[in-house]
Amino acid sequence: MPGLDVSGVTKRFGEREVLRGLDLNLRPGQTYGLLGSNGAGKTTAMNIITGLLDQDEGTVTLEGAPLNADARAVVGVVPQEVALYHHLTCRENLRFFGSIYRLRGSALGRRVDAVIELCQLEEYADTPVSSLSGGWRHRVNIAVGMVHQPKVLLLDEPTTGQDIEARYRLWSVIRSLRDQDTAVLLSTHMMEEAEAVCDRVGILHRGRIEREGTLDELYATIPAAEMAEVETDDPSALERRAGELGLGLRRYGGKLTVLLPERSTLSDVVARLGRVPIRSLALRPVGLQHVFFDVVGSRV
């Protein structure tokens, strides 16, 4: 099925190569998470896909055709920062951006009403953006990207700085776009966000997708059924004991974690670790954060 295809995209800023042969495919109705830490190249990738930056090498195509100005009419963009006209109301912003995406007359009115409802903006629809709180402005910022019912929606870290309620609301909106066959490319550094809404996730590291797949496929790349996060005053004892038991030991985000080949109970893990002084122990399912740290390299 045709969609958005990014193939072999390379981008250099002077001597610095920010993207090194980025490949990415996005199909209708799919939500793709572009996951990476700060400086991984996410924003550069998003800027190239939106046409704000030219790539040095590679191609970006939508339904087989280059992503030129005309093709951009079916792409929605939600930038990381709120980019709105502050003296205009939410509805006026939506009407303006809808108009420049070639919506006119009653079709424009219907879409503005629909997106106000979808993003639950009814209460503040006729309030100037300058009078809204940061969270509401973010919500309008997102609504503007969807007003023309794009086939592809590009969201650049859309929930950065938002409270948990706003995040959950946006995730619900993104999930609802699946039913409309909208392809969503979500750039994020939040594992929880990627796990909540994405069908596929690509982990961007040093300018290229280092690992990609569905969430289950990514979890399967970690050789464990469960993870035991151990807090200990004697890490070397834990390392020795894990070695004796033939268990993997890794550090994920500062936490020493034993990779358990089968699901276990806390008492079973405590018994297996024997004399290792344990301050705290938690059993967790394999998550995206484990895959992420596995890719970016954070082993013991």
Next chain:
Amino acid sequence: MLADSVVVAGRVLEELRRNRRLLFFWVVFPTLMLLLFGWVYADGYGGLGPSFSATAPGILIGAAMFFSCLSGPVALIVGGRERRTLRRLMASPLSGKSYFLGVVWAHLGIAAGQVALVYGITYGVGGSFQGSIMLGVVIVALSAVAYVGLGFVFGARLARRTEDVTGLVAAVGVPLLVLGGTFFTTDMLPPFLYAVAQLDPIFHMNEAFRGAAHGDIPVADMAGSLVFLALFAPVSLVLGARSYASMLDRERTS
């Protein structure tokens, strides 16, 4: 492109309508200037009516339109850059040309509003516009276009932040206003300054519109200023468009 530019013009005007503070200043400034200078020169002209008739052209072209049609585009560009709306527009199907044209349309509309304001007051105190209305409309339109072009040059090349706008307008614009004879007739200028003023586009805008408003001045007497303005307006527009296009390129690669 035309339809898109009309959408942009509508947005600029709607934003101005909602920006009550700016609208207030754009009304108060020319009103106070007109009232003050009309009053100051009343004895010399033999009454308020003739004084306002003589003062209105300079106040309209040199004061009202200068601040709206020149600093307006500067503020739009700088504000668009700071609030990231320009980048959002760059990622949309809207072309830079449509945006540019939309800003020009909007400021022609604003200029029309200021004509109504300045001449509304002038007629209110017994003054009038005595010359060819058609010629007056052409001069106002050319002046607005020239200002918008310059506004794009300043906004795209010189003003990086909002606070730069005031400084830029004060440092570059106000001396040009004074030299251009906005607040007094240019026959008061000493010969050297009069010669320098020939290079000031505001001088020619004022001279041309004063001539058109007076009614008794033959077109040949203001032909020099009319020709200057007719050449300067398109040149300014082209320079503004090119400055804006190169700014968009810079934004794209930043």
